[in-house]
Amino acid sequence: MPVMIKIALSTMVALAAIGGWIYMGQLGQTGPQWAIVFLGPFSVASLWIFPEVMRSKSDARSKS
Template sequence: MPFPIKTALSVIVLLVACAGYYYEASIGMHGPKIAIMLLAPFMVVAMWIFPEVTRRKAE
């Protein structure tokens, strides 16, 4: 995945996670709030660490 796309996707994931975190906090849900706080950074780090799967045609 190209660097600008990966960067934009990382920013979008973190912004959505922040919005979800504050929404869950505003309605008083503690469990999902903690899950969002832990899983969102994990998803971003995993996207940067693990390589993209490429498929080659059988020869």
């Protein structure tokens, strides 16, 4: 996956996590708020750490 797409996805995930943290705080939900604190950065880190699955044409033919 190109680096620019990873940066864009990381930014969107981080903004969604921040928005979810603020929203859960407004509702008074502290448990889900702490879950977001863990899962947001974990999602961003996993996007960069784990490689994209690449399949060759021979793999697709052998499955059929």
